[in-house]
Amino acid sequence: MNNSNLNLSQGLEVLRPKADKALPIPCNEWDFLKEKIKQLTTEPWFFQSAGSTFIGAALATAISVLTGAVSATTVQNALFIAWTVIVVCLFVGSICLFFAYKERQVHRTKASEVVTHMRLIEQRFEREEIQG
Secondary structure (H helix, E strand, O other), rough: OOOOOOEOOOOEEEEOOOOOOOOOOOOOHHHHHHHHHHHOOOHHHHHHHHHHHHHHHHHHHHHHHHHHHOOOOOOHHHHHHHHHHHHHHHHHHHHHHHHHHHHHHHHHHHHHHHHHHHHHOOOOOOOOOOOO
């Protein structure tokens, strides 16, 4: 067998694999897939939304306390309840945002693992870079 690359009737030149069998795919399509996978993320909308909602509730309650809308004359222990709501909402909101951050990292890791595997597949082929 000769050492040249295979030319197909569609004008595609199939690169000679270094070992094993392979499926032909145009290099520009392969590069396009790699770029799309790099950009692939699934935003953690639930934790992000829940965290923002809880922090918003804490801020609204804090504004009510600071402006004097909540006072001890309306309900017994009203200030204690308001400050408890603020602390609990801030805590739960912060935990939700932390989970959103971690979930986002996991999704990015999965996408980068696919790109890494695609690079390993690329290394099986003798690809000539086009000089522009």
